[in-house]
Amino acid sequence: MAKRYPLNAKNMNTIIVGAQWGDEGKGKIIDILSKEVDLIVRFQGGNNAGHTVVTQEFKEYIFHLIPSGILHKGKICCIGNGVVVDPKVLLQEINDLKRVGINISNRFKISSLAHVILPYHRILDQLRETKRKHKIGTTGRGIGPCYADKIIRCGIRMIDLLNPRVLREKLLDNLKEKNEIFKKVYQHSGFDFSSIYKEYLNYGKIFSHYICNTSLLLNKAIELKKDILFEGAQGTFLDIDFGTYPFVTSSSTTAGGACIGTGVSPVKINKVVGVAKAYTTRVGEGPFPTEFCAEFAKVMREKGNEFGATTGRPRRCGWLDCVMVKEAVMLNGISELVIMKLDVLDGLKSIKICVAYKYKGKKFKEFPQDLEVLQNVEPVYKEMAGWPIYASKPRVYQDLHPNARAYLNRMQDLAGAKISMVSVGSARQDTIVV
Ligand code: GDP
Ligand code: IMO
Ligand code: MG
Numbered sequence: 001m002a003k004r005y006p007l008n009a010k011n012m013n014t015i016i017v018g019a020q021w022g023d024e025g026k027g028k029i030i031d032i033l034s035k036e037v038d039l040i041v042r043f044q045g046g047n048n049a050g051h052t053v054v055t056q057e058f059k060e061y062i063f064h065l066i067p068s069g070i071l072h073k074g075k076i077c078c079i080g081n082g083v084v085v086d087p088k089v090l091l092q093e094i095n096d097l098k099r100v101g102i103n104i105s106n107r108f109k110i111s112s113l114a115h116v117i118l119p120y121h122r123i124l125d126q127l128r129e130t131k132r133k134h135k136i137g138t139t140g141r142g143i144g145p146c147y148a149d150k151i152i153r154c155g156i157r158m159i160d161l162l163n164p165r166v167l168r169e170k171l172l173d174n175l176k177e178k179n180e181i182f183k184k185v186y187q188h189s190g191f192d193f194s195s196i197y198k199e200y201l202n203y204g205k206i207f208s209h210y211i212c213n214t215s216l217l218l219n220k221a222i223e224l225k226k227d228i229l230f231e232g233a234q235g236t237f238l239d240i241d242f243g244t245y246p247f248v249t250s251s252s253t254t255a256g257g258a259c260i261g262t263g264v265s266p267v268k269i270n271k272v273v274g275v276a277k278a279y280t281t282r283v284g285e286g287p288f289p290t291e292f293c294a295e296f297a298k299v300m301r302e303k304g305n306e307f308g309a310t311t312g313r314p315r316r317c318g319w320l321d322c323v324m325v326k327e328a329v330m331l332n333g334i335s336e337l338v339i340m341k342l343d344v345l346d347g348l349k350s351i352k353i354c355v356a357y358k359y360k361g362k363k364f365k366e367f368p369q370d371l372e373v374l375q376n377v378e379p380v381y382k383e384m385a386g387w388p389i390y391a392s393k394p395r396v397y398q399d400l401h402p403n404a405r406a407y408l409n410r411m412q413d414l415a416g417a418k419i420s421m422v423s424v425g426s427a428r429q430d431t432i433v434v
Helices: 026-034 087-099 119-131 143-151 158-162 164-186 193-207 214-223 256-260 294-303 322-332 371-376 402-415
Strands: 014-018 039-042 051-055 059-063 076-079 108-111 228-231 271-277 280-282 316-318 336-340 350-359 362-364 378-385 418-423 431-433
Touching: 014 026, 014 322, 026 051, 026 228, 026 271, 026 336, 026 418, 039 214, 076 214, 087 193, 108 214, 119 143, 119 164, 158 164, 158 193, 164 193, 214 228, 271 322, 294 316, 322 350, 322 402, 336 402, 350 402, 378 402, 402 418
Parallel strands: 014 228, 014 271, 039 076, 039 228, 076 108, 271 336, 336 418
Antiparallel strands: 051 059, 280 316, 350 362, 350 378, 418 431
């Protein structure tokens, strides 16, 4: 592995986004690029995310809230205002890091404007799913209800945890309305003010040292020519606007979300990198045109260890959909792609790649906005020859089998962005520079 990647994040502010339905391997890439930057900031989502980093020292580490760059000593890691924070999960994550000897005390910051997930958000998320005709398959972490409160302007923010009077007022006001809904609509007994109040005031005390104006901190860092990595969670097709609505998450997962979710202006962003798997996966419900048949999905799921990093649910698996990746390139302004898990395709006789869709006899290459159409499209595939299993892990681009290189070239042409790195294993060293 070269010391410097052609995909570098030095002297620039870079956004990393998922180009599919999440779990593309963003955690690994963020960990690798973190070495080159000064600050790493999460800008949306919450602990619905599960970002895996594999290192020799820490083995497998899964981050849900804290940026995946935290394992690199001296790097400042922020949770931006666009994130929804479950303090219970955050505390657990901080304690776990302490346990393995990672000191975060002076290099971890939380935006005072980030919204807080409360117990009623978690329960409402789960209850809503049971009532829905068409389930979304949420992670049940309270993400949607918390963002909903943010938008209807009754949310509680990190800064409120530092002010007992404000917290009391807001919580009382919320519980008054919510408990009635819980009882009448969901036949749930509702929530007790004093235990939540006590618990969350305590979080305020614990986190007071970390809560600050992170947009000021980030913008000052930019003035000082520091480099920032913006860590996206989920993926383009889980975006609240551009994803396969309603089978999406509740935040802006696309590159634009990085500015809204941090308070850094778009003019300060230099590059957007898209992370995509060499095939496609999705957790939860919703359309998936290139999904494998159940039998083959099982084989590939085991091969790729496709089980959710947050909920452990089996991930649905399918062929690479380049109509989607091309759309992601456009929506995010992706100039470079990183292709993950190419090794999972090793040993397949032939590989299919979706180049267009067919609907009611008509062929088209654009991602449809009508869910009805997407649910009923027939993928148009190009079939390509596979490659054998390698005797030893490929380390440089030339080590890759010519058929694997042809596959990557086809993907690059179809997606309309260059591939700058290819990943062939979960460890840092299993990374090939193109
Ligand atoms: P994220 O949410 O985008 O960060 O991705 P996840 O961590 O949820 O899922 C990616 C999974 O694939 C993790 O278990 C990684 O350790 C693993 N992984 C990452 N890159 C590779 C790769 O190139 N090959 C294989 N086999 N596994 C990988
Ligand atoms: P990372 O960052 C994959 C999916 C859920 C569900 C939908 C809505 O690890 O890539 P939510 O709980 O957000 O309301 O669920 O979004 N989902 C993810 N799928 N990776 C993720 O995160 C996801 N976060 C949410 O499975 O379908
Ligand atoms: Mg994940």
